[in-house]
Amino acid sequence: RAPESGLYFLLGNLPIPTISATPGSVIPWNESVKILCGGTPESFLYQLEILGNSTYKVVEKKWGFQKTAEFVIKRMDTNTAGRYQCRYRKQYSWSVHSEALELVVTGPFSGTPASDSFPETLSKPVIWVKPSFMIPEGKLAIIWCQGTHEAAEYQLHFEGGLSAFKRPKSPGMSNRVKFPIPSMTSQTAGQYRCFYRSGELWSEPSDPLDLVVTGDAGDTTFAPTEHTSSDHWDSYMLTTETQFQEDPVLWSHNAQNLLRIGLVFLVLVALVWLPVEDWLHRKKLQERASRASRQECRRFRAQSPGEMTERCSGHR
Template sequence: GLSKPTLRAVPSSVVTIGKQVTIICEGPPNAMEYHFYKEGNPDFQIPTTHQDTEEKNKIFISSIRSHNAGQYWCCYKSPAGTSEHSDTLELVVTGVYSSKVTLSSMSSHVVTSGGYVTLQCSSQEEYNSFILMKEDQIFSMPMASQNTYTGVFQALFRVGPVTPNQRWRFTCYGYYWNSSQPWSFPSNHVELLVSVSQEMHLIFFYFVWTLHNSTIWAEPVTLITSESPITVWCDGT
């Protein structure tokens, strides 16, 4: 049978309202025409007059709006016939809802390598769900909102085990179940710092314990972010 096309969004499938995005349906070289579909459209098909580009396998949206959010799929026609549909692409538009969302850590922002931390996403708006993003990529499954009965709605996300070989920078969004692709504006950023390992603490302790009349210090500081340079000085007498 014919190979299934691949549908993707560039630069991302999560787009801020007013920004541009290109939806690309990738098929074989002998594909003669492409058809795009969107959930909710009549017959689901997107009319070709809505395509603002001459490349037949692309849809260019110059300024995305909330009505552009939704589920998309595509197929192509070749001399051998019509392909099956691509996997569904979920196009999300952020900044649709203006009610503020706040992200915070339930404990310290400094986490030992291999450890876990719980992040709280909350809002005074009655969002049904919250979702956590890491470096602008979806990090978690959506979590149902919990009513704290203090006028705040929240969801808790457990993050870990954290490792020092990557950046742990998060935001979160709120949205409603009945329309899951339009999201709120992003929350504030929360960045977790991965602390030095327990073994490193023991090495420092060993230096101090064995060199009674010495001084040990670190430059620029004793607490640094992962992969940052540090110099450890030991002044003995």
């Protein structure tokens, strides 16, 4: 057994540990999950931690020289769901922490007997994509996930792993969020599912949504739109409701065009107005000079009627 010491320090040359969950990171209520933490064969201590708001709590430690340590959570519920990380110790040094692994607990799936300890069941979310499930390479795709008005958070999973999460901007006012994919590639094509959370409870996963990337960037107006659901949703109503929630990229583009047009208009107005203003200013100066000259001639005539005849002859 390796010697114990109270002096632990970090070495930058230790490999970053890996963390994963089997059979997956989405676990039904009361089911078990195995968390794997990968290090080096010389690692003699592995530590699993669950993350809080700003701290972490040690869940379990595994002793013994091994390249990968296994941690088993026998029953998943709202207390064991959350974000996990791990690290390992080699000789007198701790590695850095692994990336965070999000474990999501869901309601009992179809065929799972109800449990008295299970607080409630959330309805399955609806997932669909615009403009189509077949997206040309490099084009924008927007995945929508619809839950309930009580949903506090949504998660999008890609090929079984967490891809993105989002909280509604106005909780209680909207029952859907969108996850944009700015540029479709072969790396972003595949199967997507979404979840939502109400309180501490997560819903079942949505039906799978398969996105296909194509090499043709032509018109996809008549391509079928993926919109799968076990519930009876009115596709027309969903489409109508989302017409007023256009993609922010398009809105930004239109706003930029309007701003450019406005700036060009202001420049044209300035180019026209400046010469006109200059001409009006010169005209006013000439009129003032002419009035002053006429007044001067009248004053001289009054004082010396015989003088300044030639000079003032043009102001009669």
